[in-house]
Amino acid sequence: MKKIAVFPGSFDPITKGHSDIVLRSLPLFDEIIIAIGVNSQKQSLFSLEQRIAWIKQVFKEQPKVRVESYEGLTVNFCAKMQAGYLLRGIRSSADFEYEKTIAHLNHDMLPEVETVLILARPELSSISSTIVREIIRGKGKVEKFVPAEIANDFK
Ligand code: ADP
Numbered sequence: 001m002k003k004i005a006v007f008p009g010s011f012d013p014i015t016k017g018h019s020d021i022v023l024r025s026l027p028l029f030d031e032i033i034i035a036i037g038v039n040s041q042k043q044s045l046f047s048l049e050q051r052i053a054w055i056k057q058v059f060k061e062q063p064k065v066r067v068e069s070y071e072g073l074t075v076n077f078c079a080k081m082q083a084g085y086l087l088r089g090i091r092s093s094a095d096f097e098y099e100k101t102i103a104h105l106n107h108d109m110l111p112e113v114e115t116v117l118i119l120a121r122p123e124l125s126s127i128s129s130t131i132v133r134e135i136i137r138g139k140g141k142v143e144k145f146v147p148a149e150i151a152n153d154f155k
Pocket of ligand 1: 126
């Protein structure tokens, strides 16, 4: 059976931390679906269309990677995509505790989906979309924190 992983998140915007997790996970899966969770309660800085366009640009040379958006529970989206794996990145012990709780809940809801946690590389573990948005709001430079393929858009 095809090994399909869903990598869910807000990607507001995609960072070098996200792209590194996807690239390092490529040998593990036949397909990785980067899934932008749309939550009407949560206001994003960048539009869904813009976030999708950046992700497409970053992974345009990677036929195994595609991008989708979804509403509602991540496990329901995994079932719809027939994905057997849910991919998440871990930057810190706080991330781990959070991901552990979510993974256990997801397992209770849909045991067919296995959560795979990949550790952030130390040099990328301080990068978060939240920090990138803060720097953008403060008119600072973020080219170093976003993938090279889209860095020009942030100059
Ligand atoms: P969410 O809003 O669900 O936290 P994000 O877009 O912030 O979505 O993150 C999506 C996934 O990427 C999460 O598993 C998060 O832990 C992981 N991630 C974010 N930044 C990094 C990073 N610098 N290194 C590794 N993983 C990361």
